[in-house]
Amino acid sequence: MTLLPDAHYMELALTQAKLAAERGEVPVGAVLVDGEGVVLACDGNRPIEYHDPTAHAEMVVLRRAGERVANYRLAGTTMYVTIEPCVRR
Numbered sequence: 141m142t143l144l145p146d147a148h149y150m151e152l153a154l155t156q157a158k159l160a161a162e163r164g165e166v167p168v169g170a171v172l173v174d175g176e177g178v179v180l181a182c183d184g185n186r187p188i189e190y191h192d193p194t195a196h197a198e199m200v201v202l203r204r205a206g207e208r209v210a211n212y213r214l215a216g217t218t219m220y221v222t223i224e225p226c227v228r229r
Contacts, residue, residue, distance in 0.1 A: 152220070165184060170222070172218070180217065
């Protein structure tokens with residue numbers, strides 16, 4: 141069975157979440173792809189490992205992608221994350 145692009149990228153994010161869990165982190169994974177479908181970055185949560193409260197999967201991936209393309213603007217990209225953002229009420 142061939143995965144549709146969204147399902148493929150979500151599978152990559154789920155793999156990153158599993159790797160985060162194996163490191164003792166909260167199991168969240170993220171993948172950022174450009175408009176051509178090229179993976180710019182993927183990773184899981186790392187706040188415990190990095191001693192950084194901002195090292196959530198989404199933030200780590202955004203930082204790495206920005207470094208990769210040498211630009212803080214990541215227009216035309218799509219982020220795949222294994223959970224929805226937390227909303228505080």
